[in-house]
Amino acid sequence: MPRPSHSGIRSARWVVVGAGFTGLAAARQLxxxxxxxxxxxxxxxxxxxxxxxxxxxxxxxxxHDIGADDYIGDIGTAKISMELNLAGQSILKGLVEKHQIQCQFSLCGKYQAAIEDRGIAVLDAYRRGLDKLGQEYEMIEEQDLPTHIGTHFYRKALFTPGTALVQPAALVKGLADSLPANVTLYENTPITEVEYGDKTVLTHQFGRIVADKLILTNNAFAMSFGFLKGRMLPIFTYASLTRQLTEDEQARLGGRPYWGVIPADPFGTTLRRTPDNRLLVRNSFSFNADGRSHPKYLQRFKQRHQNSFALRFPMLPDVNFEYTWGGSLAMSRNHMAHFGQLTSNVYGALCCNGLGVTRGTVTGTLLADWLAGKRNHLIDFLLSSPGPNRNPPEPLLSAGVNMNLLWGQCRAGKES
Ligand SMILES: Cc1cc2nc3c(=O)[nH]c(=O)nc-3n(C[C@H](O)[C@H](O)[C@H](O)COP(=O)(O)OP(=O)(O)OC[C@H]3O[C@@H](n4cnc5c(N)ncnc54)[C@H](O)[C@@H]3O)c2cc1C
Incomplete structure (x- = not known):
């Protein structure tokens, strides 16, 4: 059951807007x-x-710095970036254990898989980067891959053991259910107007909330609060999930009982076999400049998911998707995020750049620590980020982003 929405008028010293990974972490740590x-x-x-x-x-x-030749780039930056990701992962793992959150959390690693020559070159380059970073990996060749992930589709995969896989909706719900007693969560309460001043007044359909200090953790939606306008790109990506496989289908698929594959090409397809024996396919992007979802894309991309599924799992011709959905990412052209102050008494951890599970968790937590006067090298690193850079004006922006998405998805070839 969702918690009640807010109604009436109330004030609070701290108000956090957006209860995703970033906001849940910020509220808990505050x-x-x-x-x-x-x-x-x-x-x-x-x-x-x-x-x-x-x-x-x-x-x-x-x-995974897609701007660098070996996807690792500057070693100092890569080490801090990994420290941040690991801190986010460890916070989540600790909370899952402490509160017994049933979200299929499993530290089972990930496969980064390639089929095109371009993808294979990415894996080889990334392997060099991982050597530089001193990280463990295993390169798995075509003939051995089916014993891992069932499908014969890929030519090569780079397995790295440190990624955890989760059922994300169960995890965020569990995080919300285990918030400390001095957090009040209002669901179904979209803020529609904001007035800034000594205090911030947030208006919604049924009332107002007055904040001494406002923390924005609503990703690309912060643009409608007047921040990082023309700097973030609301890009949507899409996924489909099958029904549960029967025992016979599981036997035909083969491989490990659960796993996750990310594509060597960033425009390629992510795959998962979940612990409850469903297969997930994620690919395709759209630039929804208004930040809203558009149903026309769902039908189009569901068809693309079906094609990608058929190529990878010809042994499962009768398995249909039970769910298809899209969700918004906040991207920036320079892959930078915002962390820190936005204006007087307003702060934010914004622009997930597509990796919000660990990064949102750690940046939300560290923002709350910084607001409490704490400092460490991770906070200093985040504060020193130049933040998302400025986008060109419309209509150049939409034309450029759409061309880029189209070209990237074509170039991904069979990996899409
Ligand atoms: C299909 C898909 C697959 C992905 N796969 C991965 C993955 O495997 N790993 C990974 O790390 N990342 C993945 N991502 C990205 C990841 O989901 C995001 O990076 C992450 O959700 C960002 O978390 P967040 O808390 O910063 O923002 P969000 O999750 O976007 O949360 C922001 C919240 O703010 C709320 N909000 C917005 N405006 C208002 C308002 N006016 N009033 C009140 N509330 C408001 C929204 O409803 C939303 O719940 C994927 C995304 C998609 C769509």
Whole structure:
């Protein structure tokens, strides 16, 4: 059952907007840092219905700088980036254990798989980067892959053991259910107007909330609060999930009981076999400049998911998708995020760049620590980020982003 929405007028010292991974982490840590204060956490939907509950569930440990030749780039930056990801993963693991959150959390690693020559070159380059970073991996060749992931589709995969896989909606719901007692979460309370001043007044359909300090953890939606406008790109990506496989289908598929594959090409297909024996396919992107979902894409991309599924799992011709959905990512052209102050008494951890499970968790937590006056090298690193860079004006922006998405998806070839 969702928690009640807010109605009437109330004030609070701390108000956090957006109860995804980032907001749940920020609210929890603020509550721990300020045990005598009340923290209000506001979510437009029910927790789990936003991107944090609708993603592919990879809690990724390793850095992956797509701007660098070896995907690792500057070693100092890569090490801090990995430290951040691991800190986010460890926070989640600790909370899952402490609160017994049933979300299929499993530290089972990930396969990064390739079929095209371009993808194979990416794996070889990334392997060099991982050597530089001193990270463990295993390169798995074509003939051995089916014993891991069933499908004969891929030519090569780079297995890295440190990624955890989760059922993301169950995880965020569990995180919301285990918030400290001094956090009040209002669901189904979309904020529609904001007035800034000494205090911030947040208006919604049924009332107002007045914040001494506002923390924005609503990703690309922060643009409608007047921040990082023209710097973030609301890009949607899409996924489909099959029904549960029968025992016979599981036998025909083969491979390990659960696993996750990310594509060597960033425009390729993510795959998962979940512990409850479903297969998930994620691919395709659309640039929805208004930040809203558009149903026309769902039908189109469901067809693409079906094609990708048929190529990878010819042994499962009768398995249909039970669910198809899309969700919003906040991307920036320079792959940078915002962390810190936005204006007087307003702060944010924004622009997930597609990796919010671990990164959102750690940046939300560290933002709350910074607000409590704590400093460490991770906070200093995040504060020193130049943040998302400026986009070109419309209509150049839409034309450029759409061309890029189209070209990237074509170039991914069979990996899409
Ligand atoms: C299909 C798909 C697969 C993905 N796979 C992965 C993956 O495997 N691993 C990974 O790390 N990342 C993945 N991502 C990205 C990941 O989901 C995001 O990075 C993550 O959700 C960002 O978390 P967040 O808390 O910062 O923002 P969000 O999850 O977007 O949460 C922001 C919240 O703010 C709320 N909000 C917005 N505006 C308002 C308002 N006006 N009033 C009140 N509330 C508001 C929204 O409803 C939303 O719940 C995927 C995304 C998608 C769509």
């Amino acid at each position: 509550a721990l840092n300020f045990p005598d204060d009340e923290i209000v956490l506001i979510e437009a939907q029910e927790v789990g219905y936003g991107a944090s509950g609708r993603n592919a569930g990879f809690a990724i440990d390793l850095p």
